[in-house]
Amino acid sequence: MALENKGLNWIANLVLSLFAAACLIPFALLIIASLSSESSIIQNGYTFFPSEFSLSAYDYLWGHSIELGRAYGITILITVVGTAVSLAITSALAYPLSRRDMPLRNFWTFVVFFTMLFNGGLVPTYLVYTQLFDIKNTIFGLLIPGLLMNGFNVLLVRTFFLTSIPPALIEAANIDGAGEIKTFYKIVLPLSLPIMATIGLFQAISYWNDWFNGLIYLTDSRLFGIQTILTKMITDIQFLTSSSNAAGSASHAAAELPSTSVRMAIAAIGVLPILIAYPFFQKYFVKGITIGAVK
Secondary structure, rough: HHHHHHHHHOOOHHHHHHHHHHHHHHHHHHHHHHEEEEEEHHOOOOOOOOOOOHHHHHHHHHHHHHHHHHHHHHHHHHHHHHHHHHHHHHHHHHHHHHOOOOOOHHHHHHHHHHHHHHOOOOOHHHHHHHHHHOOOOOOOOHHHHOOOHHHHHHHHHHHHHHOOHHHHHHHEEEEEEEEHHHHHHHHHHHHHHHHHHHHHHHHHHHHOOHHHHHHHHOOOHHOOOOOOOOHHHHHHHHHHHHHHHHHHHOOHHHOOOOOHHHHHHHHHHHHHHHHHHHHHHHHHHHHHHHHHOOO
């Protein structure tokens, strides 16, 4: 029996190792492609053993280091502030929805669920945010629209509160004289670290990867986040390359832009911070998503 269990454990470890390798290999190929010369990628395609290494893609990005540095700072600020505010709003809404003694609890839960099914559309949303709230060309254009809170996260946190916070604990706090706000901050939130870390990771990734809000709500390039800047760079490179190819005798510098390797380098510097941060949240993420998803 012991040998059988040992054999099953070995097979399980092997399978999980293969899955882990399957997740890591694309990132390794991404990094290697960003360090390959444009000519080797064109001739041989993407390979783990390129015929010629080159730092031309990173040299191109280094030429925009001031612009990229400012964009990184804006994205880090928006990610930290947006994630913190989103957690506060989401948990503050989810907690009363988890209380069975709340009046009209089912109605407000349905209202939150309804937002997951329907929305006003892009044009009405744009008009509301730009004309009513006047966030165009402000930092709030990256912070508020579409990311600050969503119904899925609210229901996930609500389910966690329902299944993981004993009602007797809340009743005991009320008997001891604690109000609802004090019970929420002193008892419920400290016991909800797994789901808070899970939702925080969701929101941080959403803010970090967001480029669309910057595209439609901002025209001032000084307010662009890192993803919007990188998307703009890719568009500019594609335009210059296609224009030089169409003109035939266009500038030699435009024709030699490392367009493919730059795209790989842009993807690498865009995803690297999230890859570094993810392992620190992994144990909370796994626990929170499995507990909070119980229906």
